[in-house]
Amino acid sequence: MAEQRVRRPMMAANWKMNKLVREAQEYVSQLLPRIENAEGVDVAIFAPFTSLVEVARMIRDTPVVAGAQNLYYEDSGAFTGEVSALMLQDIGAGAVLVGHSERREIFGESDELVARKTARAVEAGMLPVVCVGETQEERDAGEMWEKCSRQVQRVIEELGELNGESIVFAYEPIWAIGTGATASPEDAQDAIGQIRGLLGELRGEEFAEGVRILYGGSIKPGNVGEIMAQTDVDGGLVGGASLEANTFAELVNGAANHKDS
Numbered sequence: 001m002a003e004q005r006v007r008r009p010m011m012a013a014n015w016k017m018n019k020l021v022r023e024a025q026e027y028v029s030q031l032l033p034r035i036e037n038a039e040g041v042d043v044a045i046f047a048p049f050t051s052l053v054e055v056a057r058m059i060r061d062t063p064v065v066a067g068a069q070n071l072y073y074e075d076s077g078a079f080t081g082e083v084s085a086l087m088l089q090d091i092g093a094g095a096v097l098v099g100h101s102e103r104r105e106i107f108g109e110s111d112e113l114v115a116r117k118t119a120r121a122v123e124a125g126m127l128p129v130v131c132v133g134e135t136q137e138e139r140d141a142g143e144m145w146e147k148c149s150r151q152v153q154r155v156i157e158e159l160g161e162l163n164g165e166s167i168v169f170a171y172e173p174i175w176a177i178g179t180g181a182t183a184s185p186e187d188a189q190d191a192i193g194q195i196r197g198l199l200g201e202l203r204g205e206e207f208a209e210g211v212r213i214l215y216g217g218s219i220k221p222g223n224v225g226e227i228m229a230q231t232d233v234d235g236g237l238v239g240g241a242s243l244e245a246n247t248f249a250e251l252v253n254g255a256a257n258h259k260d261s
């Protein structure tokens with residue numbers, strides 16, 4: 001008998017800096033009917049702030065979660081250009097990406113900042129999807145685990161008591177993002193299994209078993225099945241292949257069918 005999956009799979013679209021409001025509207029109206037029979041999978045759309053308002057409005061009465069791609073850890077005040085957890089919740093966003101490698105690499109976000117943002121999201125009752133991952137140079141130098149474990153550990157240190165369901169991690173090797181070079185299923189399992197092991201050491205087995213850990217980096221319909229089949233991989237964070245409603249619907253339906261219970 002197939003082992004029952006304890007964690008509910010998640011398929012998340014990361015639109016990055018793409019789509020005008022009208023394009024977002026078209027996308028959501030195409031996506032919803034195509035995934036209405038997808039059971040046993042959580043779906044999230046991480047949209048830019050400008051279209052997030054409309055995405056959140058359109059999916060309010062559906063199980064799809066509207067997510068932001070960033071937040072700041074203060075609630076309000078003199079922080080020009082920033083958006084707080086309270087503001088996101090105000091428009092109906094339930095989840096938020098934190099520490100995406102593009103934020104870390106292009107905008108200089110430190111482990112410290114990522115940790116504080118994550119803690120605020122959890123405290124506010126939002127679901128943070130915390131991204132970690134190594135560059136090609138770090139992988140070549142044998143520093144993959146040093147980098148990823150440091151990123152995970154710094155986030156966990158910042159958090160008070162919480163259960164594993166309150167946070168999601170995404171392992172996104174930077175060399176696989178937007179390059180077409182997906183990590184092999186074994187590499188994805190290896191990194192994600194190690195992350196789960198570390199979570200167990202830091203917060204105990206029960207916590208670690210409850211945390212969903214996604215893989216991200218050039219996911220597409222042709223490779224999602226073998227990646228999802230890995231024991232510790234609980235879903236995908238999808239950039240390029242999420243921009244087209246049909247393709248993302250295919251990924252969502254694939255993840256739903258992939259439940260091995």
Ligand code: PGA
Nearest residue numbers: 177178217218238239240
């Ligand atoms: P990609 O991006 O699917 O285009 O590689 C993934 C991500 O950056 O979240």
